[in-house]
Amino acid sequence: MDSSKQQGWGRYQFFCENIGQICWKAFKGGGGLILCGWAVYVFFLVLSTHPCWQYSGCLPAGLLRGRINLLEKVINEEESATTGLEHIVFGIAGSAQKWRERKPFIELWWRPGQTRGFVWLDRPVNETDPQPPVRISEDTSRFNYTHPRGSRSAIRISRIVSESFRLGLPNVRWFVMGDDDTVFIPENLVRVLSKYDHRQMYYIGSNSESTEQNVVHSYGMAYGGGGFAISYPLAKALARVQDDCLVRYPDLYGSDQRVQACLAELGVPLTKEPGFHQFDIHGNLFGLLAAHPVAPLISLHHLDSVASVFPNMNRTAALRHLMKAAEVDPERLLQQSICYDRRRNWTVSVSWGYCVQILDKIELPRVLEYPLQTFLTWGNSARKSSFLFNTRTVARNPCERPTVVFLKDIIKTNLTHLVGTTYTKRAMDWVKMNCSWSPNDPESLQNIRVVSPKLQHDWTRAPRRQCCEVTSSDTHGMEIKIRNCANDETVFTPS
Template sequence: MKNDPKDPEHLFYSSWTFSKLMASFFLLMSISYLCYSLRFVSLSYHCNQTQNTHISITHVSNTTTATITTSQVLEQERATSKEQASEETNISHIVFGIGASTTLWNQRKEYIKLWWKPNEMRGTVWLEQKVETVSNDENLLPTLKVSEDTSRFKYNNSKGDRSAIRISRIVSETLRLGMKNVRWFVMGDDDTVFVTENLVKVLKKYDHNQFYYIGSSSESHLQNIYFSYNMAYGGGGFAISYPLALALEKIQDRCIQRYPTLYGSDDRIQACMAELGVPLTKERGFHQFDVHGDLFGLLAAHPLTPLVSLHHLDLVEPIFPDMSRVDALEQLKVPIKLDPAGIMQQSICYDSTHEWTISVSWGYVVQIFRGIFSAREMEMPARTFINWYQRADYTAYPFNTRPFSRNLCQMPFVYYLSDALYDKGENETMSFYFRTRENPDCNWTMADPNQIRMVEVRKKPDPHLWDKSPRRNCCRVQRTNGNGTMVIDVGECREDEVVEL
């Protein structure tokens, strides 16, 4: 039952409650005034201590001056550090670790000389034991070091070699050398040739302060199945960012012990990367070349990406005919110097007058085909090679290929690079390609490219080619001189330009 507001007992209770509230209010006001008064007395006391205040102020003033000076120094250091951090990645930020064999050193070192720039690059060749050095080589090669003993590690793979453990530790051993201002560690073998300008261009895309493991898979589908599609193949080269190398070095020896049955060094690296949770970032310009035979088909239709590396050069034919392997690779150095971004990049066009299809792999080769072939077909590598297990199996590759025509009339006319130069006035390169072999006679009534003795390709260097969205350059047949020289212009595609006849 609710209380009646007119009840005397209720009225008494309400009056008593109101009096209680008023008393509490006055008590609270009295306490607040007392606290304020004490605070005033305390402040007045300190204000009267003039001498102490003066000393205190002088002390604070001196401290402030010292702090400003220190701050200026720290700020300057931070500015310097920030300036270094904002600097674009260049070759000085990369340290190479090259896995080498003492037995093959005298032969393989010639590959390293092709791309190594002693005054610009940093790196170490790691061998299983000391080798005799030639005085002339000292200024042409990286520092040579002997790897640490790895006999304490287990190795149970009956088909492999325990040197795989030694090679897998190269990144960690190189890290422990304590080099300064390192952003990337790049691994390769002694039979790997790098196009270092393109390597730098690729690594520039990535934040070196993050965990990155960059490389590519094998050209052999079965190799990728047996090992891993998530593994960077070491001969083709791979890059590890500095902080990831630090993390790897901390765990690697323990990690290696957990995988005694693995075959090689690169699968051990990938196993440790899996434990660190770092996936492979694929860049197709790193080439393992797990094939045999002639690389012509692969290089003449190089994927639309910078050419970064070539590997297994002892197992394939020289990339230019009638030359040694080293001399053939030496032939590439001129176009690489003129336009590294454009090396091996394919362009496709047509000679409408003669109904020919033309493919230009800049700095390497030009091909002329009788008839019209689609760009879709021409961008597939011709099978001039066989797979890693030495079988002619078109299903053995993780990419599309096309047969190399055996019809005498459909065989391409092949013109290999002879020379290249730069025309400063026109700001363009001129590269010259000659046929080294005659094509068989053909009874087709179609115009015969036999009349073409040389192809001249004109192209403006484009250092920013890979800063834009990927697109093949276009090529245009300009004319054919009476002396049998075809002139072709290669460059960025114009508006609405399409590869069609």
């Protein structure tokens, strides 16, 4: 080999070794994809002008083509990998004033070392090693805010996704927004986002439960307290245009309105997922939690504005109790199953991981899917038309209300794929008193055991509520089995 060829071969080896190191480090760290691609592209241009490139027998050209094909394969595999928690960056809106008060809500679901993201505050707080990590939002004093009843912090909060994007974090597919009093179920969030192609522009969330709030703000908007997800390409576009966009909307009330306004200018509509819950309501969440839609529970919000989710427990302890069920079988949490005790003429409605209701009559599934209205709207309206869903009126006579038992414990079974939960009585606001019980009344029940397989539903397929059956019952207890329904099985079978 002559000296000129030896020099060319040496340059080729040098470039390949260095490009290989750059790309390997980039892929191990989950980032640097653009830098790696740029380096390969430049190298390709340089060698493609060399006469050797025109001949298939040229060793450097052949090796380079092979390395480029390998790189393309690695890139495609990386992009097609299933979305996981490591691909999500959370942006939690908070304030220094309420940080101590709201931090316990975040600690319920945040997993140090696994969950990525930041709590964005308006000023520093005295924290030596905060978890989750805290960042201070950029100054927004240059933007006008003219809404007469709102807070200009809405501008700061609306920019959290853009500021998170500009951090340049590696290996990000989704930016998820929430408030400091939002509780997420991370596994269910991952399952839902996995349905969507993160390489496209997606804006995913849900409306308020309150018709009034949607009329005032927007039906096309994801409510920020319930949380919403923005895909990486859309976050990139939003970060580029948002500051110019915000100038045009000084009169809007909230941060989520501003985000939606800018996304509307980009032409991206809201994709609705019913598992995000804004909970613009007052009172008791019981009715809603006992009749959840057939969809994974993703988030709960405004938890310091409603009663504790379990009776006789403070809010934080009650949520921690609920999260125990979420840790064992997150996809099944709050999923409703309906069955009947034919021998006693009872109706049973299970909200897994939360409660079991027993009615001393036969009630149709269509009715049981409607939440009992144990709550009022944000404006304290009690009208049924105030909500985006049908509700049932709570019977005035306590003796006509269902018997309710709440989650007590999660128990191990002999089979690893099965989960056992027990439910017991807790004092409620609607305690049945002075009722004349018959020997067949469900009020005598003290404990109920529910056995179910871990739910691993493919949520890209059509949703379907699972079936249940009463396998045994006596005066003080009952056992229920939850299972997949047969293809043509109906929940209600006339006797």
